[in-house]
Amino acid sequence: MDRSQIPDIVIGRLPLYLRALRHLEQAGFQITSSQDLGERLGISPAQIRKDLSLFGEFGKQGTGYTVSNLITELKRILNVESDWPVALIGVGDLGRAIANYGGFTHRGFSIEYLFDNDPEKIGTEIKGVPIKAIEEITETIKEAKVKIAMIATPAEAAQAVADMLVEAGITAILNYAPISISVPSHVQVEYTDPIVHLQQMAYYLT
Amino acid sequence: MDRSQIPDIVIGRLPLYLRALRHLEQAGFQITSSQDLGERLGISPAQIRKDLSLFGEFGKQGTGYTVSNLITELKRILNVESDWPVALIGVGDLGRAIANYGGFTHRGFSIEYLFDNDPEKIGTEIKGVPIKAIEEITETIKEAKVKIAMIATPAEAAQAVADMLVEAGITAILNYAPISISVPSHVQVEYTDPIVHLQQMAYYLT
Numbered sequence: 304m305d306r307s308q309i310p311d312i313v314i315g316r317l318p319l320y321l322r323a324l325r326h327l328e329q330a331g332f333q334i335t336s337s338q339d340l341g342e343r344l345g346i347s348p349a350q351i352r353k354d355l356s357l358f359g360e361f362g363k364q365g366t367g368y369t370v371s372n373l374i375t376e377l378k379r380i381l382n383v384e385s386d387w388p389v390a391l392i393g394v395g396d397l398g399r400a401i402a403n404y405g406g407f408t409h410r411g412f413s414i415e416y417l418f419d420n421d422p423e424k425i426g427t428e429i430k431g432v433p434i435k436a437i438e439e440i441t442e443t444i445k446e447a448k449v450k451i452a453m454i455a456t457p458a459e460a461a462q463a464v465a466d467m468l469v470e471a472g473i474t475a476i477l478n479y480a481p482i483s484i485s486v487p488s489h490v491q492v493e494y495t496d497p498i499v500h501l502q503q504m505a506y507y508l509t
Numbered sequence: 510m511d512r513s514q515i516p517d518i519v520i521g522r523l524p525l526y527l528r529a530l531r532h533l534e535q536a537g538f539q540i541t542s543s544q545d546l547g548e549r550l551g552i553s554p555a556q557i558r559k560d561l562s563l564f565g566e567f568g569k570q571g572t573g574y575t576v577s578n579l580i581t582e583l584k585r586i587l588n589v590e591s592d593w594p595v596a597l598i599g600v601g602d603l604g605r606a607i608a609n610y611g612g613f614t615h616r617g618f619s620i621e622y623l624f625d626n627d628p629e630k631i632g633t634e635i636k637g638v639p640i641k642a643i644e645e646i647t648e649t650i651k652e653a654k655v656k657i658a659m660i661a662t663p664a665e666a667a668q669a670v671a672d673m674l675v676e677a678g679i680t681a682i683l684n685y686a687p688i689s690i691s692v693p694s695h696v697q698v699e700y701t702d703p704i705v706h707l708q709q710m711a712y713y714l715t
Contacts, residue, residue, distance in 0.1 A: 306712075311551035318708035322700075326689040345517035382711045389707075397606035401703070404603075406687040410704045411711055450714055451707065475710035477703060481612040483532045491713060493706035494528075497607070497683060498616045500699035501595075501657065502524035504681035505588045505617055506512075507697060508656055 313354045314381075319344055320351065321377045325410075328370050336367035383411025390416035390449050390473070392464050393456035394424055394434055397479055401455055402429040412451070416443060420460075437464070444471035451475045458482040465492075519560045520587075525550055526557065527583045531616075534576050542573035589617025596622035596655050596679070598670050599662035600630055600640055603685055607661055608635040618657070622649060626666075643670070650677035657681045664688040671698075 323343050327335055337348035337355075344351075355361050355373075358380050362368040378384050389412050391398055402414055417434045419425060424434045435443060444452070452473045454461050461480035468476060475491045478484055486492055529549050533541055543554035543561075550557075561567050561579075564586050568574040584590050595618050597604055608620055623640045625631060630640045641649060650658070658679045660667050667686035674682060681697045684690055692698055 312553075314712045315551065315709050317712070318705040321708065322702060322705060329689065345521065347518075380712070381708045382714060383708055387707075387711060387714070395606070396602050396609060400601070400603035400606055404687065406702075406704060407707075410708070412704065412707050451710065453703070475707075475714060477706050477710070479703075481610065483535065491710045493710060495701065495703050495706060496528060496612075497659070497685075497701050498612060498618065499524040499528060500683050500701060501593075501613075501618050501681075502527065502587045502589055502616070503521050504657065504683070504697045504699060505593060506520050506523070506586070508588060508593070508681060 309357055313357060316346065316350075316354055317377055317381055319346075320354075321374065321381065324370055324374050324377070328374065333370055334367050335370055335373075337362070339367075378411070381411070386411055386413040387451050388413055388415040388447065388449050390414075390418065390440070390444055390452040390468075392418045392437070392440065392452060392454050392468070393460070393480075394419040394421075394429070395455065395457075398455035399429065401453065401479070402432070414453075416447070416449060418443075437467070440464075440467045441471045444468070444473060449473065451477075453477045453479065454484070455479040515563055519563060522552065522556075522560055523583055523587055525552075526560075527580065527587065530576055530580050530583070534580065539576055540573050541576055541579075543568070545573075584617070587617070592617055592619040593657050594619055594621040594653065594655050596620075596624065596646070596650055596658040596674075598624045598643070598646065598658060598660050598674070599666070599686075600625040600627075600635070601661065601663075604661035605635065607659065607685070608638070620659075622653070622655060624649075643673070646670075646673045647677045650674070650679060655679065657683075659683045659685065660690070661685045 323340055337351040340351055341348040361373050361376055391414050394417055417432050418437050418440055419434050420437045425436050427434055452468045454464055456464050458480045461482050462484050465484040465486055469486055469490055477493050479495050529546055543557040546557050547554040567579050567582055597608055597620050600623055623638050624643050624646055625640050626643045631642050633640055658674045660670055662670050664686045667688050668690050671690040671692055675692055675696055684698055684700050
């Protein structure tokens with residue numbers, strides 16, 4: 304099937320499959336099944352089989368999926384076989400935590416550009432990456448052809464930063480600021496929001 | 510329909526509906542439709558109508574949903590009409606960012622207990638909440654009957670902390686540490702993972 308014909312909702316589930324597979328791999332499992340993945344993810348095994356079947360034949364009837372193979376295939380499908388360079392804007396507590404987080408590499412992303420507006424931070428480094436001034440966003444990102452950015456600024460700065468990023472050629476934004484941002488339709492925006500997870504669990508609390 | 514009969518996958522979508530409705534409310538919209546919500550969320554309007562119909566009649570044919578009403582109903586369904594007290598374990602860069610994040614209150618949660626193992630942090634406060642020693646987790650959480658905790662420790666400490674939380678009576682854990690944790694089946698665990706969002710967007714990058 305043509306990539307553009309796959310529903311967004313299916314694409315949204317692939318990273319969850321990939322994460323579950325990585326957890327399985329870390330725990331030493333070599334084989335899994337749609338049943339097993341389904342139980343871990345709260346998604347029906349039929350849905351998982353149907354989603355994967357849109358991209359090819361990855362499992363065998365009766366024996367299931369080879370964990371490492373399916374990881375490789377999903378990374379290929381998701382376009383994260385090698386790491387994309389990522390720009391992070393806002394290096395407060397949250398931005399610093401993100402910049403120091405070791406979990407991006409080997410999962411498709413590498414934070415290679417940091418920006419902040421605090422003169423005391425500009426020129427310092429986190430894990431070897433220098434913090435540049437906000438004013439340098441456009442030139443730096445255009446020149447390096449970076450496509451992905453994360454916004455970890457205060458809410459009130461997020462829209463202005465988003466505007467600069469779009470102007471610089473960014474087409475995918477992960478927004479940590481607790482506010483909606485407006486971007487042109489060719490730019491993707493995702494929000495990280497712990498509340499979504501907490502609310503889902505609250506449903507089951509008594 | 511009995512609450513326990515609603516599929517998990519439906520419950521998982523309700524916080525997304527609620528967030529989209531809050532964005533609409535912030536932007537000044539008073540009325541919305543399953544079509545409009547669907548476009549914002551990448552979920553089919555039929556799915557949204559079907560999900561909501563499991564809980565009652567919230568919209569009118571032809572006029573759609575009143576944003577504020579649907580927010581109220583979803584908060585009631587999700588069990589987040591008032592704020593749950595939450596314990597946060599690990600007050601490094603990430604934990605500090607979470608503790609300072611203003612977005613929890615009025616969305617169902619209030620961080621009222623902080624724990625860390627750093628003697629220099631213990632006894633200090635963030636937004637009026639004192640940081641206690643890890644050793645005090647069990648007694649504090651048991652006494653206050655806290656049910657929800659967030660783990661923001663380094664990966665290598667997460668399992669030991671999860672064990673203490675379960676022992677103390679916690680039944681819902683949001684894990685920020687980049688590692689899977691094992692808990693008894695009566696305990697819910699969710700993971701916050703920026704990579705999931707980034708990978709979903711990478712699919713569409715060229």
